[in-house]
Structure formats: C-alpha cells, structure tokens
Amino acid sequence: FVTFLLYRAIDQKKATYHLELAQNLAITPHHRSLVEKPPDLPRPKLVSKELGRIKVNLLGGTALEVNGARVSATGTPRAALLLAYLIQNDGESIAEVAEQILPPETAIKSVDKARSDRAARIRQHLNQARRLLGDPAGVVCKGGRLWLGRQYEWESDLRLAVLANTFDGGQILPMITCPWLEELRFTLSPS
Numbered sequence: 001f002v003t004f005l006l007y008r009a010i011d012q013k014k015a016t017y018h019l020e021l022a023q024n025l026a027i028t029p030h031h032r033s034l035v036e037k038p039p040d041l042p043r044p045k046l047v048s049k050e051l052g053r054i055k056v057n058l059l060g061g062t063a064l065e066v067n068g069a070r071v072s073a074t075g076t077p078r079a080a081l082l083l084a085y086l087i088q089n090d091g092e093s094i095a096e097v098a099e100q101i102l103p104p105e106t107a108i109k110s111v112d113k114a115r116s117d118r119a120a121r122i123r124q125h126l127n128q129a130r131r132l133l134g135d136p137a138g139v140v141c142k143g144g145r146l147w148l149g150r151q152y153e154w155e156s157d158l159r160l161a162v163l164a165n166t167f168d169g170g171q172i173l174p175m176i177t178c179p180w181l182e183e184l185r186f187t188l189s190p191s
Helices: 002-025 029-036 077-088 094-101 111-133 157-163 179-188
Strands: 052-057 063-066 069-072 139-142 145-148 152-156
Touching (some): 063 077, 063 111, 077 139, 094 111, 094 145, 111 139, 157 179
C-alpha cells in the first residue's frame, strides 16, 4: 500500500510537470484552451511562492530533475551540459560558453564565421534546455549573456562531486567532452 502511494505521488509529479510543459509550449489561445483542463488531472496550483528545484545530472548519464520529476536528456546531452556549466558560471557570455562547452572547431573557417556558427549552436542548445525545463524563462539571454531563471533553485551532481572532492572524470559520457570538462579532469585528478 505504501509503495502504491509512493508511485502515485511520483506519477502526480510527472503529470504536473508534463501539464506545465504543455501549457508553456502552447502558443495560440486555441492550443492553450486544449491544455487548460486535461481529462484526468487536476490543474496544478501555481500560487506557491516557493522556488522550483532543478538538478542537472551529468555523472553516469544525462538527465534533469524538475521539481522532483526526472526528465531524460539523453537526446540533448549538450543542453544538460549547458545548464550544468551555467550553474557554476551564471551570467557568462555566449562566446565564452561556446568556448567552454563545445568541442574545438576542426573545420577551417573565417574567424567571424566560426564565432557565428558556435553562437548559433549555443542558442540551439539553449532552446533544447528550455524545452527540457518546460519553461521558456528557465534560462534568459540578456545582453549577450546567459542567466539561470531566479524562479528555481539550481544544483548539479557535477558541482556537488567537485565540492565533495569525489569527482571522477570517467563518469562523464565521452560524447559531451569539452574544454571545461577536460580542465576539471586535469585539475581534479589525483597527482
């Protein structure tokens, strides 16, 4: 019986998360009216002044926990990486974020074209991150800098591992290798 109640609470969190996601993605009044009253779910109460909680998981796989609901980021691992980077470097410029979380450029391009392409890739990952969060205001771009939304408390397992001195670079998926993670591996590896 206790297990049933636990699953029901988890299902309710997931249902609430998906309802909020649908409401935030609904663009026209007609779309909004379709998600206003879902058939079997009560409308979530958004009156609370409490901050939402987001945890980014990069160690051993990529996922987000949005207000207790787990959201897989396996299809968009750089979006999760972007959020983890911003947790430690909030307010960073798009150019610096691109330098730190994108793999080094291998194609020969003009400097301006390379910068433009890298900024476009960061914006693409930013949009993916917003979709994962279910909140277009989850990450704000203002003045060429990226800021995490103040309506959330942010945390990442990577940051916690670095603070606890338990970081193991081998736990990070090779597909998201980037200068920032390589620097962490080099800096935090035992001598």
